[in-house]
Amino acid sequence: MNNKDEFFMQKAIQLAGRKRYKNKPEPLAGAVLVKGDQIIAQGYQKTNAEPHAVSQVLYNLAPEQESTIYTNIEPCFSPENNFSCAKMLVQKGIKRCVIGTLNPAPEINGKSIAYLKAQGVEVTFGVLEEKCRQLNIFYFKYTQTGLPFVTVKYAQSLDGRLATATGQSQWISSGSSLRLAHQLRSIHDGILIGIGTLLKDNPRLTVRLVKGTSPWRIIVDTSLKIPLTANVLNDEHIKKTIIVTTKVAEKKKMAAIEKRGAKILKINQDPQGQVDLREAFFRLGRIGIHSVMVEGGAKMITSLLKNKLFDRLVITIAPKIIGQGIEAVGELGVKELKEAIKFNRIRFKKMGADLIFEGEPVNQTWKV
């Protein structure tokens, strides 16, 4: 690995990042072909119907003996398919292949690299690995576990309150932080809230302040309290509404909701009688949801934090103090400080008057 490798890998990451990873079975991928110090071809997969990045770059090219190809993720490989990226790369006589991360899909996961080496291609692995991992973090989580990547996002005061005791929370944070919330919505496959938040705010859970497809709206609602008049059951995105409930839900109401076009997921109850969130995420993964953004409320946040059912936390901290009110995080059962939730990849950044905290909890076990 050297500075030149990092430079061209950064270019491949940029190309890959031109797309959003959204409901995709394929990871984001970019490829850059370099001869000497010159980029002679580059590409990325714009739609799932297009060839993969590496194949795209090489397909129309004459064999290239002296060149190096850079790609953020291990090229695809299949012993039977001569058009797989790894085979194409060998056919075109590429001398060296520089790769950011493995592709954890079971049919690839290192097999592609082994094939390239066996065919005499020089392989350099792990260039800007962490950046490449972050780029496809939803893909990695989903591919390795079948579970969606879960981002928990909320806005709080300096003293950790979501709202005043009377529940007032509108505009706790500034305009630019609201934009951030909508941007996060636009990159996740689904937005999830608890029924308490729905009953209080009746949100639409669509992407408005930025461009992007509207995500699945997922309401966790143990005893199906959702009113049939709720916004998410009455707009043009009804088919993108999922109500996660349990066997205590009234059957007639379930049927009425399904008839409107929304989806019902019936899940087991956890020991507290609530929707078993672990199972809920598993089921959401099964219907192809790779990433979920959780927007509240306090009970949902506390439950996910307590049960370590989240992969990233994003907190907008508004420079205000509310005092006793609705606290973002309730009882976690932490007795000693060493049991507190700690974070990796911590970022603090200013946004308007607010501060954004981002971190991933330590001890995630599904890492690539």
Add this chain to the structure above:
Amino acid sequence: MNNKDEFFMQKAIQLAGRKRYKNKPEPLAGAVLVKGDQIIAQGYQKTNAEPHAVSQVLYNLAPEQESTIYTNIEPCFSPENNFSCAKMLVQKGIKRCVIGTLNPAPEINGKSIAYLKAQGVEVTFGVLEEKCRQLNIFYFKYTQTGLPFVTVKYAQSLDGRLATATGQSQWISSGSSLRLAHQLRSIHDGILIGIGTLLKDNPRLTVRLVKGTSPWRIIVDTSLKIPLTANVLNDEHIKKTIIVTTKVAEKKKMAAIEKRGAKILKINQDPQGQVDLREAFFRLGRIGIHSVMVEGGAKMITSLLKNKLFDRLVITIAPKIIGQGIEAVGELGVKELKEAIKFNRIRFKKMGADLIFEGEPVNQTWKV
């Protein structure tokens, strides 16, 4: 005002800032004498025994017709005293005087500027005024109100907790933030804590991690629960210990504490039966304490925030989540968000793994 003025004013501020404002009856002052674009003399008051900055710079100088003097605070003035800075300035024939802020001392407060103008000196006022105000913020508060400037400082988790439910709070924040706490201690005349914190931690409240004089240790202790074995009653700084109590305190214990050399301040009770903090600050001001840093605990913090008895808030936010535990800020009586405490001069800065928030509450009424 122009860039040149700001440049030389910045120099005057730097000179003034070489000293700490600590138990001082005089504001921090620096002066820079400029001819053309050249600094021809500069100075600041190193000890209270020395002449003021302006006089110091001019005293040994031959009359200077074409020069400009820059000083962060209005020069001192007294009609009777020919060695006052303003008179000296006129005697030396200085053409122009550039001033950052007024000096709010009743005998000066604009009179010096009026005198200079009447004597034909060209006066430019308000250059880098806010910076100059911040430099002498303790002096301004004390001079204008007789009350100490109150900084509230604590370390919390992201979710606003000081400690776990079992009270464990040691090392909530990182080493560099602890250094900050000691640095703040070193610039304030006094450190104040509630008796709860003393009983829990038995702190020494001295300046250790940085250089600086140890401050007054002020313990707010309504019913004189402090044990005679407490560190602050048994070390070499005993004469710098003040116990703020009320008439419910046991007289014999008061006498015993005073006999050791500590000070007792007997204050009225507020409607809740606690030490009336407003009166306490007034009395602390009367014994010459210009600035107080409050270090906890939660009850003290909440009381000061609720009663708007603070001038600056400094929070170290550690990137951890504790969940239900000891919350930094309790009930403030905020019903609607617009009643939340808001801040001016907000600063967020990273320090080690932690984030530091600093702000001054809006609606301070004593401003210069």
